[in-house]
Each structure stands twice: as structure tokens, then as C-alpha cells.
Amino acid sequence: MKYSEMTREQLIAEYEAVKEKYEELQGMGLKLDMSRGKPNKEQLDLSMGMVDALSGSDLVGEEGIDCRNYGVLDGIIEAKRLLSAMIECPVDQIIIYGNSSLNVMYDTVARSMTHGVMGSTPWAKLDKVKFLCPVPGYDRHFAITEFFGIEMINVPMTAEGPDMDMVEELVSKDESIKGIWCVPKYSNPSGITYSDETVRRFAALKPAAKDFRIYWDNAYCIHHLYEDRQDHILEILHECEKAGNPDMVFKFCSTSKVTFPGSGIAAIAASKANLDFIKKQLTIQTIGHDKINQLRHVKFFGDFDGMLEHMKKHAAVIRPKFETVLDALDTELAPLGIAEWTRPNGGYFISLDTPKGCAKRVVSLCKDAGVVMTGAGATYPYGIDPNDSNIRIAPTFPSTEELKQACVVLTTCVKLAGLEKLLAETNV
Amino acid sequence: MKYSEMTREQLIAEYEAVKEKYEELQGMGLKLDMSRGKPNKEQLDLSMGMVDALSGSDLVGEEGIDCRNYGVLDGIIEAKRLLSAMIECPVDQIIIYGNSSLNVMYDTVARSMTHGVMGSTPWAKLDKVKFLCPVPGYDRHFAITEFFGIEMINVPMTAEGPDMDMVEELVSKDESIKGIWCVPKYSNPSGITYSDETVRRFAALKPAAKDFRIYWDNAYCIHHLYEDRQDHILEILHECEKAGNPDMVFKFCSTSKVTFPGSGIAAIAASKANLDFIKKQLTIQTIGHDKINQLRHVKFFGDFDGMLEHMKKHAAVIRPKFETVLDALDTELAPLGIAEWTRPNGGYFISLDTPKGCAKRVVSLCKDAGVVMTGAGATYPYGIDPNDSNIRIAPTFPSTEELKQACVVLTTCVKLAGLEKLLAETNV
Numbered sequence: 001m002k003y004s005e006m007t008r009e010q011l012i013a014e015y016e017a018v019k020e021k022y023e024e025l026q027g028m029g030l031k032l033d034m035s036r037g038k039p040n041k042e043q044l045d046l047s048m049g050m051v052d053a054l055s056g057s058d059l060v061g062e063e064g065i066d067c068r069n070y071g072v073l074d075g076i077i078e079a080k081r082l083l084s085a086m087i088e089c090p091v092d093q094i095i096i097y098g099n100s101s102l103n104v105m106y107d108t109v110a111r112s113m114t115h116g117v118m119g120s121t122p123w124a125k126l127d128k129v130k131f132l133c134p135v136p137g138y139d140r141h142f143a144i145t146e147f148f149g150i151e152m153i154n155v156p157m158t159a160e161g162p163d164m165d166m167v168e169e170l171v172s173k174d175e176s177i178k179g180i181w182c183v184p185k186y187s188n189p190s191g192i193t194y195s196d197e198t199v200r201r202f203a204a205l206k207p208a209a210k211d212f213r214i215y216w217d218n219a220y221c222i223h224h225l226y227e228d229r230q231d232h233i234l235e236i237l238h239e240c241e242k243a244g245n246p247d248m249v250f251k252f253c254s255t256s257k258v259t260f261p262g263s264g265i266a267a268i269a270a271s272k273a274n275l276d277f278i279k280k281q282l283t284i285q286t287i288g289h290d291k292i293n294q295l296r297h298v299k300f301f302g303d304f305d306g307m308l309e310h311m312k313k314h315a316a317v318i319r320p321k322f323e324t325v326l327d328a329l330d331t332e333l334a335p336l337g338i339a340e341w342t343r344p345n346g347g348y349f350i351s352l353d354t355p356k357g358c359a360k361r362v363v364s365l366c367k368d369a370g371v372v373m374t375g376a377g378a379t380y381p382y383g384i385d386p387n388d389s390n391i392r393i394a395p396t397f398p399s400t401e402e403l404k405q406a407c408v409v410l411t412t413c414v415k416l417a418g419l420e421k422l423l424a425e426t427n428v
Numbered sequence: 429m430k431y432s433e434m435t436r437e438q439l440i441a442e443y444e445a446v447k448e449k450y451e452e453l454q455g456m457g458l459k460l461d462m463s464r465g466k467p468n469k470e471q472l473d474l475s476m477g478m479v480d481a482l483s484g485s486d487l488v489g490e491e492g493i494d495c496r497n498y499g500v501l502d503g504i505i506e507a508k509r510l511l512s513a514m515i516e517c518p519v520d521q522i523i524i525y526g527n528s529s530l531n532v533m534y535d536t537v538a539r540s541m542t543h544g545v546m547g548s549t550p551w552a553k554l555d556k557v558k559f560l561c562p563v564p565g566y567d568r569h570f571a572i573t574e575f576f577g578i579e580m581i582n583v584p585m586t587a588e589g590p591d592m593d594m595v596e597e598l599v600s601k602d603e604s605i606k607g608i609w610c611v612p613k614y615s616n617p618s619g620i621t622y623s624d625e626t627v628r629r630f631a632a633l634k635p636a637a638k639d640f641r642i643y644w645d646n647a648y649c650i651h652h653l654y655e656d657r658q659d660h661i662l663e664i665l666h667e668c669e670k671a672g673n674p675d676m677v678f679k680f681c682s683t684s685k686v687t688f689p690g691s692g693i694a695a696i697a698a699s700k701a702n703l704d705f706i707k708k709q710l711t712i713q714t715i716g717h718d719k720i721n722q723l724r725h726v727k728f729f730g731d732f733d734g735m736l737e738h739m740k741k742h743a744a745v746i747r748p749k750f751e752t753v754l755d756a757l758d759t760e761l762a763p764l765g766i767a768e769w770t771r772p773n774g775g776y777f778i779s780l781d782t783p784k785g786c787a788k789r790v791v792s793l794c795k796d797a798g799v800v801m802t803g804a805g806a807t808y809p810y811g812i813d814p815n816d817s818n819i820r821i822a823p824t825f826p827s828t829e830e831l832k833q834a835c836v837v838l839t840t841c842v843k844l845a846g847l848e849k850l851l852a853e854t855n856v
Binding site: 036038039041044047051052054055057059066067068069070071098099100102103106110113114115122124125140143144147148256260261262263281284285286287288289290291292293 | 464466467469472475479480482483485487494495496497498499526527528530531534538541542543550552553568571572575576684688689690691709712713714715716717718719720721
């Protein structure tokens with residue numbers, strides 16, 4: 001029975017029952033964590049072949065590059081080939097970086113602050129710089145723009161991606177809007193993949209700022225959960241070219257959630273004009289990235305097909321975890337009509353919307369019962385969810401057993417917070 | 429016989445002989461490179477044990493950290509222990525970075541531009557920012573400051589380090605001077621190690637700018653050439669503390685020329701107050717560096733003693749190369765009194781001073797005879813050597829046989845350029 005259809009007496013009875021259940025859970029001394037999108041041990045074990053992937057190799061690349069020495073600023077050709085297949089761009093439109101695409105994004109914004117974008121005024125010299133932030137979104141994106149004092153404007157996500165009417169209007173009339181953060185596929189946290197229509201409208205944007213760029217963080221491009229139910233997304237670089245906006249997008253990807261987080265390789269893909277500008281910085285910043293690790297990845301996978309096969313193994317490990325969470329939400333919450341959640345085909349998160357004004361309370365209740373959730377508000381710029389309703393669920397790291405327990409806690413807390421709210425509202 | 433003691437007729441005869449020799453060398457179709465401080469193949473082979481250093485390991489660090497996953501922003505404890513021994517600081521005064529200390533230095537300057545230093549005004553908001561640059565020095569340091577539009581002021585090197593009278597005077601009266609680039613041990617390119625007096629005067633500086641920092645790039649801290657003839661340097665962090673300036677220095681080091689350039693690990697050491705400020709950026713910039721590579725280094729060396737033993741093997745490989753160059757300079761140039769050079773006990777370079785106004789000509793002559801030298805002027809900010817006399821010799825990369833040939837070319841070119849100059853001067 002839906003809570004909204006209950007009488008006050010029924011709500012009170014339900015509240016007492018849920019509260020008792022919650023107190024029982026509190027007594028169990030749980031210590032569970034559904035807060036971060038971290039691979040679990042079983043996933044990490046899948047890549048242990050990385051450790052000896054270069055055993056017996058002379059560490060010389062296919063173009064005769066001694067990967068042990070200085071040189072090759074933008075990556076060895078075999079690594080470019082692998083990651084350009086992953087990111088769906090030509091090999092001459094990619095630069096291979098170090099271990100972290102987040103760091104590449106940080107550098108991209110930092111460089112724009114001090115050196116502008118392809119000849120534009122350095123943003124640090126402007127009175128105001130703004131970014132559009134589809135919400136809910138990725139907290140670490142927002143942390144970068146906040147760190148540089150860039151004003152963030154929320155753009156609501158729909159089932160097709162960001163609200164493009166709003167994006168089009170804002171970028172076309174406000175020259176201080178210099179970028180938009182996007183996780184276009186299996187987005188963080190909602191798991192939504194942008195529709196073809198959305199991608200085409202992105203490519204056709206007419207921004208007032210010449211140095212406006214789309215920050216296209218394709219973090220989950222090959223991170224499917226199912227073999228028979230996969231999202232596909234139009235390739236944005238190519239769409240931008242077709243639309244006469246070849247320089248308008250930076251694409252980012254990494255192998256952080258393919259091999260080992262922190263020990264992967266990352267890349268940026270963009271137009272040649274953008275890459276030429278980026279290389280002017282890169283040549284000052286470093287003598288080159290870790291080519292041995294690039295070679296290690298190539299040897300481990302063989303080719304992109306090998307990488308896709310590897311991703312199927314990841315999916316087999318984490319699919320049951322997603323389903324555990326969805327089952328719990330379906331069973332415990334769906335009949336009550338007090339929450340909504342996404343059913344992603346890939347990525348690392350499920351996005352849960354509690355009743356308005358309840359997210360902080362739910363996270364706090366979870367914490368007091370030993371379950372760490374991502375902080376409420378974390379999926380919004382400045383940590384402020386105007387509805388206080390969104391909670392990001394990260395199912396990958398805990399064991400399935402832990403996850404089951406954590407979901408009992410989570411669903412109990414959503415009920416409790418929802419009942420508290422309903423009872424307060426009806427107590428007039 | 430010294431050229432300065434020759435008659436014009438003798439100089440002409442010598443010029444004809446040297447010119448003939450030069451043309452003969454030109455005809456040999458040589459293709460040699462003494463331009464960059466790159467380890468040679470034999471040195472790289474010393475570290476091949478790195479490839480399998482983690483074989484059989486579960487990649488879990490001594491504190492139970494799964495190095496395969498996200499986390500640990502500032503480095504695993506065993507890597508901190510190793511590099512803090514190398515950089516001579518306590519383990520709690522170090523952050524382990526990725527593969528490049530140059531990148532750490534770049535980030536340090538970039539962060540100061542956008543966020544200042546421990547609360548100071550971001551440099552990008554100041555009209556003028558200046559750095560002191562001991563000359564000759566490291567071209568890639570100068571490239572960073574030039575990239576950010578920081579004005580560079582030459583400070584001459586003496587046999588004891590930078591001219592400290594000049595440093596003291598400049599930093600005490602000019603608030604726009606925010607830093608000084610130092611390679612304090614086996615400096616690039618002169619091989620000089622700063623004297624105790626110099627280090628103490630550095631530590632006791634009274635800069636007008638509160639956000640003035642000494643950029644202490646200890647790139648060659650354990651890169652001795654001899655076992656019985658090693659330079660020692662006072663530890664600057666400790667000296668700064670004693671002098672009441674605990675926050676005035678950033679130390680940098682890496683294993684780039686210990687294991688594999690591009691695949692090493694780097695570090696910054698500084699006061700806790702500095703590190704706390706740096707971590708505010710780091711936590712936005714990345715989720716963490718490559719901990720597996722940190723662990724790989726620890727397993728390969730065992731401990732710091734293992735690293736020092738390893739450096740002896742490097743020395744055994746490159747010492748004969750340095751001696752080949754020095755022998756050639758001693759034999760071919762010393763009697764002529766037209767050039768001076770350094771005799772370093774470590775590091776990667778020999779610094780050669782040709783007659784004033786001859787360095788560009790020498791490098792150009794070398795190039796036309798198939799020998800690439802570091803560009804004349806590269807050791808000075810903006811690539812401008814006011815005397816046009818300094819040439820950096822990098823003996824490590826070529827084979828000893830190639831080096832011998834290259835030295836014949838180099839010394840012949842120094843003679844030729846010197847003679848051209850003398851003949852032009854006496855042709856009055």
C-alpha cells in the first residue's frame with residue numbers, strides 16, 4: 001500500500017514498525033560502505049595478469065621506441081590505437097596521459113585559467129567564468145570548477161540527458177559560460193545515456209563564448225552491465241565536425257575501471273587544433289608519461305577486442321550487485337510510492353530520489369546504522385541539492401552479502417525518513 | 429701553445445689545419461647526439477628487474493593498502509620511507525607523486541598562479557612576478573617560468589653555488605620575486621654542489637615576499653660518479669627550520685635517472701604547513717598516483733641501501749663516459765687556453781665555456797658535422813646567454829665510441845670558432 005494512501009493511524013503504526021526495525025539494525029554494529037564507485041577485489045583480481053604482462057619483453061614499442069627512456073610526449077602508437085578505439089576517435093586525435101583522467105580534466109581547466117583556450121583570454125583575467133553542471137552529476141567535476149572559483153549553474157537531467165533547451169539558451173546568450181560537464185554514457189550517478197537528439201543538439205550549439213568547450217567525460221564508455229542490453233551513443237567529435245564546430249569538445253577516458261584504478265592510463269581526444277594548443281603546455285609540463293604502463297596495457301589486452309572481453313568479466317562480477325540493490329528497492333520501496341530510482345545498463349551507480357527534503361536525513365540515518373552513503377548533496381554543485389532528495393548508490397565495492405544488509409538499512413532509512421516527513425506534514 | 433700567444437701567421441696556419449680537419453669530419457657522415465641528459469641502454473638494462481619486481485605479489489602494501497584500488501593521496505608508507513631517505517627528510521614531510529618531478533614543479537608554479545602560496549594573493553592577479561635563475565641552469569625550469577609569464581632574472585653561479593650577495597639583496601628588497609630555481613647538488617649543467625655556507629645563507633634569507641619559495645630540485649642527490657669523491661650538501665629543510673624559515677623551501681626529487689625515466693616516481697618534500705596547502709589542491713586534482721609503481725620501486729630496491737648500491741652500477745657505466753669527454757677536453761683544448769669546463773663528481777652534465785661569442789657558432793659547426801649539442805643559450809632564461817659562451821655537454825647517452833668521435837668534432841669546432849674569432853679580432 002502506498003504511504004500516500006494510508007491514514008494517519010496506519011502511518012503511525014508503520015512508523016512504529018519501521019522504527020523498531022531501524023533500531024534493531026542499529027544494534028547490529030554494521031560497518032558497510034556504498035559511497036564510492038570503487039571496483040571490488042574480485043574485479044581487481046581480473047587484471048592480475050597486468051603484473052607479469054611485460055615479463056620477458058625488452059620494453060621496446062612497435063615503432064622502435066625504447067619505452068624505458070625519456071621521450072614520446074603524447075603516447076606510444078599502440079596505446080593510442082587501443083584508447084582511440086575505446087574513445088572512438090582517430091589515432092591522430094588523441095593524447096595518452098598518465099594514470100588519471102580526472103587529472104587531465106583538472107589540467108584542462110587549470111590551463112584555461114592561466115592560458116585561455118586556443119588563444120582566448122586566460123579565464124583568471126575575466127571577472128566571471130561559469131560552467132553548466134547537469135544535475136545530479138559527478139562531485140569531482142564540480143570540485144574542480146569550484147576550486148578555480150568558477151560559478152556553477154545547475155541544468156536538470158532528463159531521461160535523454162541534460163535539458164537541452166536550457167543549455168542552448170544559456171550558452172548562446174552568456175559569454176561567461178565556458179564549459180559544461182558531461183558524463184554522456186551511463187552517467188554518474190543516474191546511469192542515463194544521452195540520446196542521439198541530445199548529442200546532435202550539443203554538436204550544434206552556438207555558444208556566445210568562442211572558448212566554450214563541452215567536457216565530455218566518457219568514463220563509462222565500455223562499462224556495460226549486460227550483453228543484450230547496451231546503450232550506444234553518437235560520437236560527439238564527429239558530430240561536432242559535421243555541425244561545423246570541430247573544436248568545441250574535449251573527450252576524456254581512462255582505464256581506471258578497466259584495469260587498476262590509480263594505475264591505469266588516461267587520454268584526451270579533441271580536434272587537431274585543440275591538441276596542438278594542449279601540446280604547447282604539455283611540452284613544458286612533463287617530458288612524457290609512463291610509456292611502460294602504456295605498453296603493459298597493450299600487452300595485457302592485445303587489442304580492443306581483448307579489452308571488450310575483459311569488460312564482460314567485470315560485468316559478470318558487478319551485475320549481480322546492481323541487481324541486488326534494484327531487487328531491494330523494488331521489493332521494499334516500490335509498493336510504497338515514496339522513492340524513484342534508475343535502472344542503468346552500465347556504469348557504476350544507481351541514482352535514488354527520496355521524498356523531497358529527506359536525502360540528508362536518510363544518509364544520516366544510514367550512517368548511524370553503520371552504512372556510509374555518498375553525502376546527500378554531493379551530486380550537486382556546492383553540495384547543495386535544492387530538493388534534498390538525490391542519493392547516489394555505489395553498489396560495486398561491497399560483497400553481495402554486505403550489499404544485501406546495506407540495502408536493508410538503506411530502504412529502512414528511506415521509509416523512516418519518508419514517514420517522519422509524512423507524519424510531520426499531516427500533523428497540522 | 430696557447431692561441432693567445434700565437435702570432436697572426438701561426439693562427440692562420442692553425443686555422444687552415446683545423447679547417448681541414450673539420451672538413452674531413454664533415455665528410456664522415458656522423459650522426460651523434462650529446463644534447464640531452466638521457467641514460468643509455470646499458471643503464472636502463474640495470475633496472476630490468478623492475479619488470480618482474482611484483483611477480484607473485486598480491487599488491488597489498490605493508491599497511492594493508494590494496495595498491496590496485498583508489499585511495500592514498502600522498503603515497504604508500506613504504507614509498508615515502510624510500511624517497512624520504514633519498515631526499516633526506518622525515519617521512520611525514522613528503523608527498524609521493526607520479527612519474528615526473530618536472531610535472532610536480534610545473535604544478536607548484538601553476539597552483540601559485542591560480543591559488544597563491546599558503547594564503548597569498550594568486551600570482552595571476554599580480555602585475556609582476558619574478559624568479560631568480562642561477563645561470564647557467566636547467567632549460568626546463570626556465571621554460572616553466574617563461575610559460576607562466578614570470579620574469580626571470582639571471583644570477584651568476586660561482587664555484588659555491590649562486591652569487592648569494594646578489595640573491596640576498598634582490599629577495600630582500602623586491603616583493604615581486606617569488607622564487608629561485610636551484611639544482612643544488614651536481615647542478616645542471618655545471619656539476620657544482622652548493623657549499624655549506626651557500627645553503628646556510630639560503631636558509632637565512634629574509635625575502636620581502638612572504639610567498640617566496642626556494643625551488644630546490646635535488647635531481648641528482650644520489651647520482652655520484654665516484655665512490656671516493658662524493659659531494660655532500662647540507663639538508664635545506666632542516667637548515668630553514670633552524671633559521672626560522674620552515675616554510676621557505678620546496679624540495680623535489682624523482683627516480684627518473686635511478687630506474688626508468690618516464691616510469692619512475694617523484695616526490696615533493698616541504699614543511700607540514702606547505703604540504704597541507706598542497707594537499708588541498710591534490711585532493712581536487714587526482715584520486716591518487718600510481719601506487720603499484722610505488723610498490724614496484726620498493727620491491728625492486730628493498731630499501732635505500734639497495735638504491736645506493738644500484739646507483740654504483742649507474743656510476744660504473746657513465747663514469748668512463750665523463751672521463752672520455754674530460755680527456756678529450758684536457759688533451760685537445762687545455763693547452764690552447766681558449767675554453768674552460770667543469771669536472772663534476774656526479775650528475776649528468778659537463779659545462780663548457782667557449783670564448784665569448786663563440787657558443788652558437790660551435791653548436792652550429794657541430795651540427796653541420798653531424799653532432800647535436802644542446803642549443804647554445806639553452807642554459808639561460810629566454811635562451812639568451814649574454815656571453816654566448818656556455819655549452820652543456822651530456823655524455824651519458826652515446827656509446828663511449830660515439831662519444832670519442834663526438835668529442836673530436838666538438839673540440840675541433842671549439843678550436844675553429846675560437847680561431848675565427850681571434851683572426852677577426854687581430855684583423856684590424
